[in-house]
Amino acid sequence: MLRILRQIWHTGTITEPAPDCRDPEVEKAGIELKRIIDRRFGGSLAIREVDAGSCNACELEIHAINNAFYDVARFGIHFVASPRHADVLLVTGPVSRHMEAALRRTWEATPAPKYVIACGQCACDGGEFGISYASCGAVENVLPVDVKIPGCPPPPLELLRSLLAAIGGA
């Protein structure tokens, strides 16, 4: 137990103004995001992530915004397990035909008002996979999309910024 406490103490709070790890851009993007979320969503933005056919690279970067460097939760953003608890669907991948119905059902299960964010190049325009017998291409071919976050995959900072733009403009 002492070793764990020592390690935690040794690591410090890397999301606070610790000189070796602080990323001013994260802070700036995040604080503004927090203000918007406070105003529009009562301090909390619930995101349901849906992989509709991605290669899993986008998932890795979405995971990353939850790590201690970005700590997206401190801005009121959290990922939820059910679409019924969600304000936003964050959809990755070209929509594979095998996921088409599951994606529609997830959207139907999300209470209005709801926002759909297409995350990553494939979700924005079909990317490397496009439209085929197995792929519907971009998310907007299946659901109404409010915001697109391009990038293959979008790096965590870009994700934060785009969420800001998304909610700001929504």
Place this chain on the structure above:
Amino acid sequence: MSRFDWLSELLARFEDEHILVRRGWARRLAPAHLLQIDAEDWGKAAAEAATFGCRWAGLWGEHLEEEIQVNACLVFKGDYLVLRTEVPAGEPLLPSHTPHFPGADRLERHAQDLLGLAFGDHPDERRWTRHLAWQEDEYPLRRDFPVQGHAGGETPPDGEYPFRAVLGSGVYEIPVGPVHAGIIEPGHFRFSAVGERVIRLEQHLGYVHKGIEKIAVGRDAEGVVRLAGRISGDSTVAHAWAACQALERACGVQPPERADFLRALFCERERVANHLGDIGAICNDVGFAFALQQFHRLREIWSRRSGERFGHRMMMDRLVPGGVAVDLDRGAAETLRTDHQALRTELERLYDILTDHPSLEDRLLGTGRLSAETARALGCTGYVGKASGQPCDIRHHSPYAPYQRLEVRPAVREEGDVMARMQVRMEEILESLRLMDELLALLPGGEVRAPFHHPGKACEGLGMVDGWRGEILTYVRLDAEGRLAHFFPRDPSWFTWPALERIQLGNIVPDFPVCNKSVNGSYSGGDL
């Protein structure tokens, strides 16, 4: 030990069984050895190979004109043997390899769904990759099937997949997925449980099937490597490398030595990043959030360095046919070496905690055990195989450039439980750090990219790379114009997903996340 010193013995056994072998094209897929056999001998050959002790490493087929060419890959003592046969496209009947190699099950059903092959004595006749996006009598990999398909409108949900029901008093089913609760890929798991104990787990995957084999057709070499980098994003380097290797072998292109070293450097970096993430996630699945925070912190530092030095946090699209797209700038080697040392120091402290933490031991030791026999029968490689006594690591057993110049020491354990799979990852990180130091010390100068020329005639090649999940096998065939005629990338997940079904048996439902994470199969890599 010389390569293929065992082959004459296997061929003698084939002869005893009256299996007719044609050897005209033996070196066509070098370093693999190619044997052409008759379709009627397909099953017998597998039976002999199984008794001989071969590992079964994959199956793919291609629709030519009037016939379908089928290939199966076997491995023995680190040597690759490809069996090839042809069946008429109008009557594509073939004996199954599954009775002899259980790991062949899903790949044969994949070939059945996409190519229309019929495996007569296959123990499981159900579809695998096909849901409802195309009809039962349509086969996307046939030449006459248009890449756009025939179906218009919405694809209905696949509610009719015939799961095997478990009957008995007190047995209940838990359906999970395709959309899971976390930030994770989609797939369906059907648990049959009594109380908390799982007595059967059945997977239904294929949800992220994107038609990769079909849309690769007609691409040029660069296009197919870009696609290979998106088969499974977490293995973007390893898949791109296997595709490059296959293309370069097919066309007789030799990448510069410096490029080999940089590819290995990227690939080891990818291994470290993923293992760091997995160790944290495994601990988190048994409630040890401290490790999640610590290891994901280390992973983030690592990814930032990749982004800063190589222009992409996951090093996507850094490999190109003929070499790599990015060089190591001056001073980078020193920075990386310092990083390696810093990570070692951090890990020493953290490993100390992980290996001596009773509540973690209580949850991980003995959980989700995979026996050595099952791991061998399924052909598991990577940390899943290694944790169950299967030492296969092709960086060591069939070394490709630049690994002939390094000595890779595979981490092997016998326990086969979640703890062992985590410990293999822990050791592999340290081994990768050592290898990367060596790669930097031995890094040759010169170019990082050779011009990629196509020989002007049809050619084919096979690439094998040890990715962080295990062995990746990639086949390419190019037509006379240098366009892709066939592409088949086989992710190691094809063999570790079925292992997970067995790992979960007898374990409690709440331990599924940690069992699953300890295997961490790629959905996208297998669904193609």
